[in-house]
Amino acid sequence: MNNLTLVQFSYSSFSVPLGSLYLAYGLEKANVQFDLKIYPLYNKLDAWADIDKLYSFLVKSREIIAVGCWSDMLPFLLVALGKIKKKFPEKIIILGGIGPTEVAEEIMNKFNFINFIIKGCGILPLPTLIRKIVKGKKNFSDVDGLVYRNGRNIISNNHDSFYLNSIIPDILPYHRIKNISSYYKFLIRTSSGCPYRCTFCQLPYLSCGKVVYRDINKIIKEIKLIKRIKKNKKFLILIQDEAFIINRERVIKFCNLLRAEKLNVAWQCYGRVDRIDRELLEVVSKSGCRAVYFGVESGSNKILRKIKKGFTIEKAIEILLLSKKYIKRITASFIYLYPFETIKDFKETLLFKKYLELKKIHVQLHQLNPIKNSDIYFKYKRNLFLFEKKRSSFHLNLNRMPRECIKLIKNNPDIFYFYYFYNFKDLNIILKLIKN
Numbered sequence: 001m002n003n004l005t006l007v008q009f010s011y012s013s014f015s016v017p018l019g020s021l022y023l024a025y026g027l028e029k030a031n032v033q034f035d036l037k038i039y040p041l042y043n044k045l046d047a048w049a050d051i052d053k054l055y056s057f058l059v060k061s062r063e064i065i066a067v068g069c070w071s072d073m074l075p076f077l078l079v080a081l082g083k084i085k086k087k088f089p090e091k092i093i094i095l096g097g098i099g100p101t102e103v104a105e106e107i108m109n110k111f112n113f114i115n116f117i118i119k120g121c122g123i124l125p126l127p128t129l130i131r132k133i134v135k136g137k138k139n140f141s142d143v144d145g146l147v148y149r150n151g152r153n154i155i156s157n158n159h160d161s162f163y164l165n166s167i168i169p170d171i172l173p174y175h176r177i178k179n180i181s182s183y184y185k186f187l188i189r190t191s192s193g194c195p196y197r198c199t200f201c202q203l204p205y206l207s208c209g210k211v212v213y214r215d216i217n218k219i220i221k222e223i224k225l226i227k228r229i230k231k232n233k234k235f236l237i238l239i240q241d242e243a244f245i246i247n248r249e250r251v252i253k254f255c256n257l258l259r260a261e262k263l264n265v266a267w268q269c270y271g272r273v274d275r276i277d278r279e280l281l282e283v284v285s286k287s288g289c290r291a292v293y294f295g296v297e298s299g300s301n302k303i304l305r306k307i308k309k310g311f312t313i314e315k316a317i318e319i320l321l322l323s324k325k326y327i328k329r330i331t332a333s334f335i336y337l338y339p340f341e342t343i344k345d346f347k348e349t350l351l352f353k354k355y356l357e358l359k360k361i362h363v364q365l366h367q368l369n370p371i372k373n374s375d376i377y378f379k380y381k382r383n384l385f386l387f388e389k390k391r392s393s394f395h396l397n398l399n400r401m402p403r404e405c406i407k408l409i410k411n412n413p414d415i416f417y418f419y420y421f422y423n424f425k426d427l428n429i430i431l432k433l434i435k436n
């Protein structure tokens with residue numbers, strides 16, 4: 001019997017929503033029937049903030065609604081779900097994904113209309129939970145990462161496997177996505193975790209320095225399936241792993257297999273400037289690598305030391321320029337508004353940005369978002385403040401949000417921390433510099 005609607009949000013009409021496929025894989029494997037509904041956030045400006053539209057979309061769900069989101073959607077989703085539960089109290093609401101995971105206990109404490117939250121990867125625990133709900137079972141202690149109520153108590157199960165389950169899938173159920181052949185970008189995960197300890201990132205905490213790998217043959221099989229889906233049309237494989245490039249032997253094996261199988265596909269990945277050299281660049285470019293995205297993070301060596309990035313700006317420049325000789329599109333991403341950044345540090349970032357652009361390297365400049373469970377968050381979370389004006393294309397202007405969402409964000413900074421900034425004394429000067 002089908003009592004379940006799985007809801008996911010999509011940020012891009014070009015790229016396949018990978019989380020949906022992973023969850024669909026787990027449910028299909030466990031023989032749990034479900035509908036998959038994907039809510040597009042890209043068709044309309046401020047699509048997030050349209051609570052009525054979101055409500056109408058969600059309300060058509062079956063008895064159990066399982067929804068996943070990132071932190072940006074959280075206030076809107078909670079307002080819409082609250083309305084649904086008010087009208088249909090019998091509906092069972094399960095949340096998952098990165099947004100609810102980080103603040104699961106806080107959400108359960110504050111919003112009693114949420115029945116369950118599954119932290120981390122949902123592939124295995126979601127079907128286990130659904131089966132228990134359908135059979136009317138009351139013991140949830142063995143559902144990995146589950147947060148639930150027992151009387152007045154909120155119970156948080158261990159989540160031993162956490163994100164590491166994301167290496168499990170064999171072949172993903174692409175048939176579950178409508179018009180799958182019209183997508184251009186196909187996301188793939190080949191590993192999970194990262195051994196580095198950058199202080200603005202939550203991965204060191206989540207993966208505890210471990211990296212778990214998927215069998216390369218499964219990845220090749222997945223790419224062959226995508227090729228069949230796309231027939232003769234062009235597409236791009238996006239390798240999503242944070243740590244893909246750092247395992248040199250494995251990258252070489254992957255590239256050799258792509259060539260041996262004559263797959264002839266274009267792909268892109270994330271890179272680290274201290275793990276790439278001329279020899280590796282030759283191998284990846286010959287096997288179809290068309291783009292590499294490097295997290296450089298700052299133009300200031302002082303900041304790079306402070307965030308424990310593990311390389312200098314000189315090394316970054318050397319490898320970015322070298323990479324440009326082999327790979328068509330090189331992107332360098334920088335972050336600004338670290339709570340310990342000075343105007344001088346920021347000007348160094350701007351200088352390198354200009355220099356790299358002259359060399360035809362794409363540069364992205366992102367404001368530092370507070371990220372729960374990162375070292376910087378632990379250290380500076382007491383200094384968070386709400387910025388009322390629009391701060392980036394990813395954040396809505398507060399005054400364009402529905403009133404109930406603004407109220408939630410203002411009253412619950414620990415839950416909706418994503419909408420806050422670290423206190424930064426020179427904020428206005430830096431924003432002016434950016435504008436100019």
Ligand code: B12
Nearest residue numbers: 015018019022066067068070071096097098118121122394
């Ligand atoms: C690809 C990607 C993008 C793509 C999205 C394209 C697409 N089609 O999805 C693009 C480039 C658009 C993008 C943009 C941004 N991104 Co992004 N992105 C990612 C990335 C690298 C991979 C996402 C992915 O596919 N993961 C793999 C799938 C399998 O995982 P998943 O979707 O999370 O699903 C799993 C679990 O979460 C869980 N789950 C999910 N849903 C549900 C539901 C239920 C019911 C259950 C039980 C479980 C469950 O199970 C799934 C299977 O394992 C992640 C990093 C990461 N490691 O996930 C960042 C990440 C999601 N992005 C992030 C951010 C912040 C952004 C930006 C806001 C950038 C910025 N400057 O701040 C923008 C926002 C976009 C916007 N608002 O317009 C953050 C989110 C942090 C947060 N707390 O919300 C992440 C985690 C990176 C990071 N550490 O900072 N991003």
Ligand code: SF4
Nearest residue numbers: 194196197198201242
């Ligand atoms: S920023 Fe990248 S390299 Fe640093 S810990 Fe996070 S995933 Fe690893």
